[in-house]
Amino acid sequence: AQTVTQSQPEMSVQEAETVTLSCTYDTSESDYYLFWYKQPPSRQMILVIRQEAYKQQNATENRFSVNFQKAAKSFSLKISDSQLGDAAMYFCAYRSEQTSGSRLTFGEGTQLTVNP
Amino acid sequence: GAVVSQHPSRVICKSGTSVKIECRSLDFQATTMFWYRQFPKKSLMLMATSNEGSKATYEQGVEKDKFLINHASLTLSTLTVTSAHPEDSSFYICSARALAGVPWDTQYFGPGTRLTVL
Numbered sequence: 001a002q003t004v005t006q007s008q009p010e011m012s013v014q015e016a017e018t019v020t021l022s023c024t025y026d027t028s029e030s031d032y033y034l035f036w037y038k039q040p041p042s043r044q045m046i047l048v049i050r051q052e053a054y055k056q057q058n059a060t061e062n063r064f065s066v067n068f069q070k071a072a073k074s075f076s077l078k079i080s081d082s083q084l085g086d087a088a089m090y091f092c093a094y095r096s097e098q099t100s101g102s103r104l105t106f107g108e109g110t111q112l113t114v115n116p
Numbered sequence: 117g118a119v120v121s122q123h124p125s126r127v128i129c130k131s132g133t134s135v136k137i138e139c140r141s142l143d144f145q146a147t148t149m150f151w152y153r154q155f156p157k158k159s160l161m162l163m164a165t166s167n168e169g170s171k172a173t174y175e176q177g178v179e180k181d182k183f184l185i186n187h188a189s190l191t192l193s194t195l196t197v198t199s200a201h202p203e204d205s206s207f208y209i210c211s212a213r214a215l216a217g218v219p220w221d222t223q224y225f226g227p228g229t230r231l232t233v234l
Contacts, residue, residue, distance in 0.1 A: 035222070037225075042227070043154075043207060043209075043227070043228050044225065044227045044228070045160075045209065045211070045225035046225075047222060047223075047224070050222060089157075091159060091160070095223075102148055102213050102223070103150065103162060103165060104150075104160075104162070104211075104223060106159045106160050107159065108158070108159045109157075109158075109159050111157075
């Protein structure tokens with residue numbers, strides 16, 4: 001079974017600074033997707049960014065980018081120019097394309113605080 | 117695009133009653149919908165996966181007779197918590213995987229339903 005590990009339960013960053021959230025995963029598959037979701041205090045899960053494992057190029061969405069290291073099974077999220085609205089719980093998630101349908105396996109989350 | 121709604125957002129009920137939660141994909145059709153449970157400051161725990169027109173697949177340890185799931189159309193899934201007890205109090209979240217249109221291989225989440233059983 002696949003597992004997703006987020007080793008940082010909490011992180012903090014100063015407004016306008018850059019922060020990187022870590023995520024590692026364990027799988028024997030070669031075809032899969034990785035996601036970062038954000039859950040603000042409203043508890044609405046919001047998709048931040050997604051990465052297809054077959055793509056070598058790292059995904060980027062405005063201030064959010066990932067560092068996808070397939071061999072190391074690492075998928076970190078970098079938030080540039082942090083804003084107060086970025087404060088949230090961030091979940092890394094894995095989805096297999098070979099087994100278990102389209103279910104997501106989530107990490108335990110990283111609580112990000114943005115300090116003004 | 118890719119909006120998923122849940123109703124109700126909050127519900128308080130007495131022990132022993134049943135509660136139905138609706139999950140709708142508003143602007144796309146969903147082949148598959150998922151139901152999660154989330155405890156405070158914890159990750160999402162998948163309860164079951166439902167495909168339109170077929171029986172839901174429950175995760176190990178989830179009582180299918182207590183958590184009834186129906187996926188009657190490509191835009192609607194319901195979760196009924198039967199004979200609810202205080203230990204069923206939690207935050208329930210649904211998600212939907214799009215058939216086409218919006219990025220189709222991504223799960224979109226509803227805003228969640230807070231259930232409190234007295």
